[in-house]
Amino acid sequence: MKPIKIIYKLLISIGVIMFFSYASCDKWVCGDWWFINLTEHKISVDVYCFGSISTELSFSLMPNDSLKQITCDIGSSPPPFVSSTCRIDSILLVFDDTLVLNTLNYWEFNPENIEKWENYNRKSNKKYNFTESHYQKALEVNGYSR
Amino acid sequence: MSTPYTPSVLKPKLKVGYYHHDHWRDINGSAIPFRENLTIPHVCIYGKDGSGYWSTTDFIYATTCHEVAHVSHWEMVGEGAFALIWLNPKTRIIPESWAVAVEWGLTNTEYHILGQKYGSYKALSYNFKEGKQFWYRGNDEFYTPLFIDLIDDQNQRINNNGSILFPNDKVKGYSLSILESILFGVRDLELLKAMLKINKPFGVANEDIDELINFYKNI
Numbered sequence: 028m029k030p031i032k033i034i035y036k037l038l039i040s041i042g043v044i045m046f047f048s049y050a051s052c053d054k055w056v057c058g059d060w061w062f063i064n065l066t067e068h069k070i071s072v073d074v075y076c077f078g079s080i081s082t083e084l085s086f087s088l089m090p091n092d093s094l095k096q097i098t099c100d101i102g103s104s105p106p107p108f109v110s111s112t113c114r115i116d117s118i119l120l121v122f123d124d125t126l127v128l129n130t131l132n133y134w135e136f137n138p139e140n141i142e143k144w145e146n147y148n149r150k151s152n153k154k155y156n157f158t159e160s161h162y163q164k165a166l167e168v169n170g171y172s173r
Numbered sequence: 174m175s176t177p178y179t180p181s182v183l184k185p186k187l188k189v190g191y192y193h194h195d196h197w198r199d200i201n202g203s204a205i206p207f208r209e210n211l212t213i214p215h216v217c218i219y220g221k222d223g224s225g226y227w228s229t230t231d232f233i234y235a236t237t238c239h240e241v242a243h244v245s246h247w248e249m250v251g252e253g254a255f256a257l258i259w260l261n262p263k264t265r266i267i268p269e270s271w272a273v274a275v276e277w278g279l280t281n282t283e284y285h286i287l288g289q290k291y292g293s294y295k296a297l298s299y300n301f302k303e304g305k306q307f308w309y310r311g312n313d314e315f316y317t318p319l320f321i322d323l324i325d326d327q328n329q330r331i332n333n334n335g336s337i338l339f340p341n342d343k344v345k346g347y348s349l350s351i352l353e354s355i356l357f358g359v360r361d362l363e364l365l366k367a368m369l370k371i372n373k374p375f376g377v378a379n380e381d382i383d384e385l386i387n388f389y390k391n392i
Contacts, residue, residue, distance in 0.1 A: 052198060052200045052202075052203045053200055053201055053202050053203065053236070053239060053240070053272075053316075054198075054199060054200050054201070055199055055200060055201045056313070077294070077298070099226070100302060100316075101201055101202075101236070101239070101273075101316055102269070102273075102312070102313035102315060102316025103308070103312035103313040103316065105302065105303075105305075105307045106307050109302060109303050109307050110303070111231060111299055111300055111301050111302055111303065112295050112296075112298075112299055114298060114300070114303075134334045139333075140333070140334070141307075141309055141333065141336070141338065142336060142338070147309075147311070148311040
């Protein structure tokens with residue numbers, strides 16, 4: 028084949044590719060966000076919006092249990108605790124229905140802290156681990172010694 | 174804001190179509206304003222995602238606003254300029270983030286009107302996808318809250334305890350209509366920065382505009 032024909036076909040191909048790529052197709056991207064309870068305690072994650080508990084965003088985890096939340100949006104999947112109808116006042120971790128840790132006061136224990144999520148910068152499953160340190164912090168702020 | 178489409182003899186109306194699902198691609202909406210075809214609409218909106226989940230009606234409303242914003246932007250800057258902005262990965266953030274801001278602004282307005290009409294506190298405080306303030310460096314580089322950040326009074330970096338993954342957004346007070354008029358002549362982020370400085374609201378510093386736009390320039 029003559030070089031001129033190759034160039035001609037190449038230009039046509041580029042034109043076709045550009046025509047189809049120049050169309051706004053807004054892709055729906057979903058992501059898996061895992062909450063993993065690595066403690067021996069039941070954990071209730073109570074999310075409060077406008078002063079009352081949100082049934083949409085709150086959940087419970089039994090010991091050594093896990094829960095997956097799927098979130099979707101155009102472009103990239105938002106983290107959990109994103110809701111158009113709820114402005115979060117606080118996220119309380121309640122251990123064994125009694126011991127409360129208000130994560131609003133302790134950013135390092137707040138599940139909204141994206142840097143505490145494993146794989147937060149990757150497309151793979153993102154994980155948030157509730158560990159013994161969460162429980163120890165709850166003991167500490169409630170006046171129990173370590 | 175300007176009306177999204179100026180009809181003419183060759184393009185008498187903007188056709189917006191709803192489908193449950195796009196069988197080929199996992200998308201929520203598409204806009205091809207230059208497509209003149211008797212059967213296919215310019216804008217297509219899809220009710221289901223690829224995994225079969227139905228979108229909520231607020232999301233469908235927002236997606237429609239998003240796609241029509243693309244059409245309006247395309248018509249405003251002209252087909253050739255829009256194609257150049259769109260096809261360049263360094264500037265595609267402009268049309269996509271602009272559409273993100275329009276979908277956010279118009280959906281919020283709609284729900285706030287409904288909230289007033291029906292006396293619903295929940296609707297009055299509605300904030301679509303929380304103004305995408307959860308977005309952080311490493312997420313999709315086109316669909317960002319760039320233009321929302323110019324309007325709202327939230328600073329994600331402060332909200333996220335100083336994390337540098339989030340923009341230090343000290344800019345606020347622009348409106349969608351001012352931003353639309355600015356976008357008329359904007360082809361890249363440097364030009365956007367200059368235009369924002371010329372049209373800045375009271376209390377906004379040039380350095381804050383530089384910092385915000387430079388953040389999005391370097392994602």
